[in-house]
Amino acid sequence: MDESRLLPAPSHIIGPTWRRLKSGGWYLPEKTLGWQVINWMAKYINQPSGPNARKPFLPTLEQARFLLWWYAVDDNGEFIYRAGTLRRLKGWGKDPLAAAMSLAELCGPVEFSRWDSNGEPVGTTRSAAWVQVAAVSQDQTRNTFTLFPGMISSRMKARYGLQVNRTIIYSEVGGMIEAVTSSPTAMEGKRPTFVILNEIQWWMENNQGHEMANIIDGNVTKAAFSPCRSLAICNAHRPGEDSIGERFWDACQDVLAGHAVNTGVLYDAVEAPADTPVSELANLIEDPEAYEAGLEKLRKGLEIARGDSVWMPIKPLVSSILDSRNDITESRRKFLNQINATEDSWISPTEWDRCFNAEARALEYGDAITLGFDGSRGGDWTALVACRIDDGALFSIKVWNPERYDGQIPREQVNATVEHTFSHYDVRAFRADVREFESYVDQWGTKFGKKLKLKATAKHPVAFDMRGANSEANKAFTVDCERFEDAVLEQQIVHRGDPVLRQHVLNAHRRPNNHGIAIGKASKDSSRKIDAAVCAVLAFGARQELLMSKKNRGRKAVVYR
CATH class of the missing domain: 3.30.420.240 (Nucleotidyltransferase; domain 5)
Structure with missing residues (x-):
């Protein structure tokens, strides 16, 4: 990432999707198969639900930018990222996007083929695609698989000869999408072409999540003939539980801090700003004006965290967060997408990030x-x-x-x-x-x-x-x-x-x-x-x-x- 071209990123933005150029506009990859993939999705995939159900699948602009980065390639036509994590708040649309990507990986132009006359990459359908949707419980894979029947258009079904079953989908050329759950020994040695790791904030040692992640990493690494990639989707994790979500976040922080080399791993997240108030709201009776100001700041924080997922109404989210029956820490995790501190932590991420000031004067000789x-x-x-x-x-x-x-x-x-x-x-x-x-x-x-x-x-x-x-x-x-x-x-x-x-x-x-x-x-x-x-x-x-x-x-x- 060429930081010299970019505006400073606030602490609540991680990854390239929400980065902007100093010259104006969004920061986008120079070469990507993403445009073809997005067009293919619009042609063959339906929106799964909502007022636009059964209409062409059109990712939000935020999701589109993520797809452009996920399918970005270098000058040799090789993918920039071999693995990634997409962390967003609950209800953002991670499962529909993961389902659309799985269908594209099965039948779409996701494999680099050649350069066109304008020097742009051209993709083709991957032969014998093997897509896995992995989770530590059947309920998690069901979240994705229940979307497929509504998302697969009649045109797609006929064009690619799809056989759609409850936990597996076949294409007529030998490709498939399958659901896999926590049976690590059964997974070992498989050679998939694309793997979705679903809800990794719940992948822990006691449910074999750690072993699952290790085996998937091994399978991805040794994939033959065609590069295999894995994408994890999740909400914010609970610190201290040693989930795979926490481990992937720690690895991301190590790279950002310069402790580790970036080996082609994308981590993309957007949180509500650190100063978004919840428990910090003033008392409504004692200071109604300050309470309303804090409430407006909470609404703004939610709008930033939800990004382009405008189908999520702000008012019910605010009501849920302020409901005294709901744990504040969990509300921050679910709806503000913030990673909270453990009970004995000294300073929380939100507390530290509130002190961030990109305009603060740099340290200068003589200070x-x-x-x-x-x-x-x-x-x-x-x-x-x-x-x-x-x-x-x-x-x-x-x-x-x-x-x-x-x-x-x-x-x-x-x-x-x-x-x-x-x-x-x-x-x-x-x-x-x-x-x-x-x-x-x-x-x-x-x-x-x-x-x-x-x-x-x-x-x-x-x-x-x-x-x-x-x-x-x-x-x-x-x-x-x-x-x-x-x-x-x-x-x-x-x-x-x-x-x-x-x-x-x-x-x-x-x-x-x-x-x-x-x-x-x-x-x-x-x-x-x-x-x-x-x-x-x-x-x-x-x-x-x-x-x-x-x-x-x-x-x-x-x-x-």
Whole structure:
């Protein structure tokens, strides 16, 4: 994705479908079979229900853009994406779209054939197409299969010689669409050409969903003669359940954060904006004007989340969300398509994303900043985060993943980065956890200590030794965690959507101690890192301490005590 051509994406948009160009218009692929597929659908497939039932199937503009990207090809005619996930709110039309795509994969022009005289790709029907609609229960596959009889037009049935049965459809040239449920051993070794993974937010270990996903991935990878692709459809998952939906989302976040290479996997989602209120609505009796303003914001959030699925009326959705019998978290998941935090999460995705500001000034040489550092030899990550003093904006200076350095953090590179930061920015305070970097921290204290306006502790200009539950630094860190959380909730922290920082903040869990609520990983052995979050707290805490100190008198800023 060429970000230089695109307008900044708000945090509630993931994937290319809703991206716009700086020059105006939608961001669309240069080469795609999607136009042919859409035209084929209109010719052979019917709308399954609603006022346009039995009329030609016309995807919404949003669905059409998704199809264009799904069928995008490169200069060699090969698909850009080998797998994908489509996440939308409940009722958006995922099943009808998946059914239409399954029929197109069975009979439509979905395989690259040649280039036409204008250099556009031309598709053809795939020979011996084998389409699978996979789910962990028969009810889930039934959602799709009950649509087929109404969607298959008489023209399509006659043209391709279709035999339509309850859980399987045959074409006269040997192609088929079949429903498959959680019987992994029966699926192993199959060679499908296209697989729909239905409602992956419910694919878990206890219903064999994990094994199903692994086998499907294996089948897709070894498909012979023709490339096989898989598309997962889902609503937002429940964090902490370790569903396939959660795993696919985590993999997407790893790619966005630069932790993993994008291997041709499309993840496309649109959520209601993070500031869409539900429980935050004002009391109707106490402040009716504020209540109406919040209600209007909720309506706008629902309109964004539903996209082009205008058949979903907003008023009943609002009523369902505000019904006290319905769980707020579930309402956010189902209808706002938002991924909520687990019970002991420190900061929720919506809380963090409310602090996003694409127009915030980038960090510039000469800016007055405070720094936070958390180092490791190789087990955890190492990070250096800055907090700009005048506006509380957070920036990752550098984050090191040991897996990229043969399991060992490049300590001299870390040292060079710290020295570069001091030479180009006005560093007023620096808090560095000493664990596994003690010699370097002492070196930084000696070299830069006199330049700092505020010492990390009374004993050291830089060292912030959090070893020991009752240490002064540990106590200060706990207080700063609470200050940081308050500032996020009040939107007094600013960030520009750094994906690594976001992921580490959302990975952090609340950890009570003798001094209050600090943060920690989900478990000691968890692979979900929080090092950048720790650095953000250290940098923010140093800023707050500096602003409250005598050396900052006369300067204005928001201070959280």
